[in-house]
Amino acid sequence: MVPIRLTEARETLLVTLYGRALDARAAHPVLGDTMxxxxxxxxxxxxxRTHLTPRTAPTVAVRAKFLDGWVREFLREHDGEATVLHLGAGLDSRVWRIDPGPGVTWFDVDFPEVIEIRRALFPERPGYRMIGVSVTDDDWLAQIPTGRPTLAIAEGLSMYLTEEQGLTLLRRITDRFNGGTTIAFDAFNRLAIRTQRTNPAVRMSGATLHWSVDHPRELVRDVPGLRLRDAVDALTAPGAEQLPRGTRVVSSLLRPFPAVRHMSRYLRYER
Known part of the structure; x- marks a missing residue:
């Protein structure tokens, strides 16, 4: 058995892992992540300890499936010749779900102790590399080659950063890579941050959420070179019909209220 010694925000990766596992074991999985x-x-x-159940697990799987779709779309747009940076990769097996071709170089980036667990769980594969570092560190991007289309994808990461950390990370990515760069991630608004103790991952780990993105176009102002391509409400995004029934009922009742409708969004920017 692989031992786990993680604290606070890093332990939340176990919640999302378990959500994908429960989905994989379902009779009709959303994501089907057997790994x-x-x-x-x-x-x-x-x-x-995660308090996830087969009934609530689709919340995790639906988000992963949506962002997988953006990864596949990016690779199609660039004929399978690209670099992918999976930021805060946790124990996500996205690279195996996507299964990119030989023209793609894929980097999974997370804390050293998380990468150590990944190495114990997942096999190596061609064109794939793991980097054990905090995504907020100054110099790790220097390891990533430039000169080709690059996608930075992050799931369940932005809200654990402070606003300063998040904006600095976006600026470093846009400064490092020129045209042909896409940055995609999910983000919470201020209401989601204020009600964070209703989030099972936060309750289990004792972590604290910080960064809210209420107006996605503000990042275009704050990060020179960015252009907003998409801002999709998670509650109405393609695949949302597979969310737990209770979530769908509540969201339909509260959808007229913008603060609720925009609690969680998928954001995609281009450079």
């Missing part, structure tokens, strides 16, 4: 189920079986951790 997540295998990883859960190999980890020495009491996943009952």
């Amino acid at each position: 997540a189920a295998e990883a859960v079986d190999a980890i020495d951790f009491d996943f009952r």
Whole structure:
């Protein structure tokens, strides 16, 4: 069994891993990430602490599937010749779900202790590299080659950063890479940050959420060179019909209220 010694925000990766595993074991999975189920079986951790159930697991799987779609779209747009930076990769097996061709160089980036667990759980593959570093560190981007289309993708990361950390990271990416760069991530608004204790990942880990993005176009102002391509409400995005029934009912009742409608969004920017 692979031991787990993580704290605070880093432990939240176990919640999303378990959500994907529960989905994979469902009769009709949303994502079907069998590697997540295998990883859960190999980890020495009491996943009952996550408070996730087969009924609520689609919340995790739907988000992952949507962002997978943006990764596939980016690779199609660039004929499978690109670099992918998976920021705050956690224990996500996205690179195997996408299964990019030989023209793609893929980097999974996360804290050293997370990468250590990844190495114990997941195999190597051609064109794939793991970098053990905080995404907010100054110099790790120097390891990434330039001169080709680059996608930076992050799931469940932005809200754990401070606003300063988030904006600095976006500026570093846009400064490092020229045209042909896409940055895609999910973000919470101020209401989601204020009600964070309703989030099972936050409750389990004791982590704190910080950064809210209420107006996606403000990042265009704050990060020179960015252009907003998409801002999609998670509650009405393609695939949202597979969210838990309770979530769908509540969201339909509260959808007229913008603060609720925009609590969680998928954002895609281009450079």
